[in-house]
Amino acid sequence: GAVVSQHPSWVICKSGTSVKIECRSLDFQATTMFWYRQFPKQSLMLMATSNEGSKATYEQGVEKDKFLINHASLTLSTLTVTSAHPEDSSFYICSAQPLAGTYNEQFFGPGTRLTVL
């Protein structure tokens, strides 16, 4: 099966610092990756769609200057939470859509738990 990894799996940082989260497709190439955020007891909320080599498309209400997304290769996308604050504490999950003609489904990473003190 297709595997997606995330690094780190958890991170604790001080308010005002920036945190980078990596999402990698390990055994397939993905032109499109997606970033989600999940608060406790809530469903996943799509934040942005990331296409390799182009700017990310953000969902309504998501601050693009705060959540910087880079998709530099067919196997790696990064999410940087800039100037993090306690309200940014959440579970961040990425998913990857394999190239057309392979799988129809998206595959999800295990998630990164961010705690901002």
Added chain:
Amino acid sequence: DAKTTQPPSMDCAEGRAANLPCNHSTISGNEYVYWYRQIHSQGPQYIIHGLKNNETNEMASLIITEDRKSSTLILPHATLRDTAVYYCIVRADYNQGGKLIFGQGTELSVKP
């Protein structure tokens, strides 16, 4: 993408079949029905998807009504490890740019 409606929670006895319903009355002709599940504090796991025919794989069966306005995910022999939140999602084929938009899902509790 069409919206889905699922019961917020369900219980199932271990070893019995778990039947999880989903309503998607506004589904379009080019939209697929996808099912994912999320075990606590993990990323969602793909289960199965279909367009209009019933589908079966090693994890589950998907039954889609003829009018495609509802579907049922069947876990034939539920185990304790199947306890999770199950999400029914409709989206257009990926080649048409379909995103996965998660609703609230059904929290399935499998009890011994």
